[in-house]
Amino acid sequence: MLIKEDKLNSFLIEIYGAEKSVLDYQVKRYLQLIENYYLKFGNEENLKLFSVPGRTEIGGNHTDHGRGRALAASVNLDTIAAAAPNGKNEITLFSEGYEDAITVNLDSLGKREDEIGTSAALIRGVTRALSDEGFAGGGFNAFVKSDIISGAGLSSSAAFEVLIGTIHNRLFNENRIDVLTLAKAGQLAENDYFGKPCGLMDQIACAFGGIIAIDFKNYENPQIEKIDFNLDEHGYKLLTIDTGGNHINLTEEYSAIPEEMLKVAQLLGKSVIGEVLREELFEEINKLRVEAGDRAVLRALHFIEENERVISQIKAMKNSGFKTFLNLVRTSGNSSFKLLQNIMTAKKTEEQGIALALALTEDYFAENNIDGACRVHGGGFAGSVQVYVPEKDAEKYKRFMEKVFGSRSVIELSIRIAGARSN
Numbered sequence: 001m002l003i004k005e006d007k008l009n010s011f012l013i014e015i016y017g018a019e020k021s022v023l024d025y026q027v028k029r030y031l032q033l034i035e036n037y038y039l040k041f042g043n044e045e046n047l048k049l050f051s052v053p054g055r056t057e058i059g060g061n062h063t064d065h066g067r068g069r070a071l072a073a074s075v076n077l078d079t080i081a082a083a084a085p086n087g088k089n090e091i092t093l094f095s096e097g098y099e100d101a102i103t104v105n106l107d108s109l110g111k112r113e114d115e116i117g118t119s120a121a122l123i124r125g126v127t128r129a130l131s132d133e134g135f136a137g138g139g140f141n142a143f144v145k146s147d148i149i150s151g152a153g154l155s156s157s158a159a160f161e162v163l164i165g166t167i168h169n170r171l172f173n174e175n176r177i178d179v180l181t182l183a184k185a186g187q188l189a190e191n192d193y194f195g196k197p198c199g200l201m202d203q204i205a206c207a208f209g210g211i212i213a214i215d216f217k218n219y220e221n222p223q224i225e226k227i228d229f230n231l232d233e234h235g236y237k238l239l240t241i242d243t244g245g246n247h248i249n250l251t252e253e254y255s256a257i258p259e260e261m262l263k264v265a266q267l268l269g270k271s272v273i274g275e276v277l278r279e280e281l282f283e284e285i286n287k288l289r290v291e292a293g294d295r296a297v298l299r300a301l302h303f304i305e306e307n308e309r310v311i312s313q314i315k316a317m318k319n320s321g322f323k324t325f326l327n328l329v330r331t332s333g334n335s336s337f338k339l340l341q342n343i344m345t346a347k348k349t350e351e352q353g354i355a356l357a358l359a360l361t362e363d364y365f366a367e368n369n370i371d372g373a374c375r376v377h378g379g380g381f382a383g384s385v386q387v388y389v390p391e392k393d394a395e396k397y398k399r400f401m402e403k404v405f406g407s408r409s410v411i412e413l414s415i416r417i418a419g420a421r422s423n
Contacts, residue, residue, distance in 0.1 A: 008049075011423040015051055015416070016076075029145075030080065037082040037143040040094050040101075044141075048170055050081040052163040052420045054154035055205035056240065056386065056413055057378055059306075059313040059328070060214075061336045064199030065258045066265075066303055067216045067274035069310040071227070072205035076414045077149070079159040083142035083167045091123055096145035106139060116195040119160065125189025126164040133181060136172040149242055149411065153378030153386075157194070158202035161186030162420050170422040179207040179419060180224075197255045198379075209419025213314050217274060229317040231415065236322075237394040238413045239387040240377055241361075243353030243405055253345055253381045260296035261303055267291055273303050295341065302339035306332060326373040326388060333358065333375025342380030357385045357405065364400055368393065 012026045030049060037047065053074035060070030086092065091104045104120050109128035115121040127137050144163070148156040165182035169175055183203035190198050200222070204214055208224065215223040231238055261273040267288055270276050281288070281300055288297050309328055316325040337343050337358070344352045354376055361374045370393050377386040389397050398410045 007423065011049060011421075015078075015418045015421050033080055033082050033143060033145055036094070036096065036145070037141075040143055041084075041086075041092075041141045044084040047082055047084045048167075049423045050083060050163055050166050050170070050421070051078050051418075052080075052159045052166060052206050053078045053209065053416045053418070054148040054156060054159050055202055056154065056238070057201065057205075058211070059310045059332060060201070061302075061306055061332060061376065061380070062199075062257050062299075062340060062342065063274075063303055063306050063310070064201040064214070064216050065197070066261050067219055067272045068303060068307040069216070070199075070201040070214045071211070071310050071313055072201055072214070073211040074205055074209045074416045074419055075154060076416050077147045077154060077411075078416070079144060079146035079148055079156065079163050081142050081144045081163055081167065083140050083171065085171050086139045086141045088139035090139045091127070091142070092139075093119075093123065093142045093144060095119070096143070106137065111193050115193070118194070121193040121195070122157065122161050122186075122189045123164050125193030126161055126185045127168065128193075129185035129188040130165060130168055130177065130181070133177075133185075135168065135177055135181075137168050138172045140167060140171055142167060153240060153384035155202040155206060155378070157190060157196075158186055158198075159206045161189050162203055162206045164189075166420045166422055175422070180204070180222075182420065183207045196251055197258060207420045210417045211317075211415060213310070225314075227314060227317055231388075234322045235391050236388050237391050238415075239389060239394070239398070240384045240411050240413060241357050241387060241401055241405060242384050242409045242411065243357050243382070244409070249347070250345060250381050253342075253347070254379055257299060257340070257342065260292065260299050263292045264288055264296050264300040273300055274307070276300065276304065278304050298339045298341065302335050305339075306335055309335075323371075326371065329373040329375055329386075329388060333373070336376045336380065340380075343376055345381045351382070353405070354380065354383065354385055357401070360401065360404060361385070361387055361397075364397060365389075370397075372397075 016022050016026050054077045056073050056075050058071040064070045089106045093102045102120050104123045131137055148154050150156045162182050165185045169177040186203040187200045190196050211227040211229050213225045265273040265276055313328050343355045365372045372389040374387045377384045401410050
């Protein structure tokens, strides 16, 4: 092995900690990653290792794109890669579980219609965004593997985007690219090249690491604050439930949320919904109902209330107000269900996995006198819910939910302090 084991261990301890069982698992995982790289590309003395975590949204459901506030954290599931320069103007990437390579020629970095919705679009888009910022790029070979479950609301796409940027950063830029620039490059790739509307919260959370509060009032230079908070100290587990929904063909549903919020803002003479005050919304509510529609008004109200709720969540986390924090999680979930309306898609009304998971969780907590909380997780419409449950009740609750949504549908998460990393 060309990467010395002591250096590998040092790299992994920085990311995952020194707990023996965790470290042993990660050592085996990375050794397999390296071996897979060698099998595809041959031995490489300049091989580098990379890790970018997934993320969980703690507060601020659909607030980032309207220049609002969000609260997010990186998690212990990640996308990892072994990569090295190949001396060509071409990126070749293999991903575990897929036989064929993704090949992106860098002679032209413009958007390609035939790549929309593909990983190649993300690779090309990130490379273009970094090039436009004056950073170097180049061809490389990479083998990628991930334990971030796709479609479970943990931002596997954002992690992949930041990973591509981090590879460019390490191989060609001596780690001079700041993490916010990496995050922005990922968002541009997803919006413009991949064709999916998204804010910037996911990429920032994956790139920075830990629990962070983000204020997007100045979108080009958002305020980012690290929050010191340990869920374990309160005796609770953080879970996400993959309800098995499919995100395919939901772009129109996602797009409608920022579009409707923007329409309300413009009718009130504002450029974004983040500039609208609650009293302004209610003063013109009859006009807004006619010209924007009731759903747009409800979504705008969700934004205004959710934006303030993030401030309250941060205060609760800082001041050990955990019961208050749980109540705010419940209120956020209720708002997403009733006002934002991103719990189910109108296209396939027979599929309501998120709504079912929330209803079953609330019923289970009430029947068993459990002081827990749940909410939709991430973009919504299909995918996952987030659950806070006392440690003593977690295993029994997990078994109950997996009877409905299947084995391994309940994923236990922990907060990861390290963001995007390379050795």
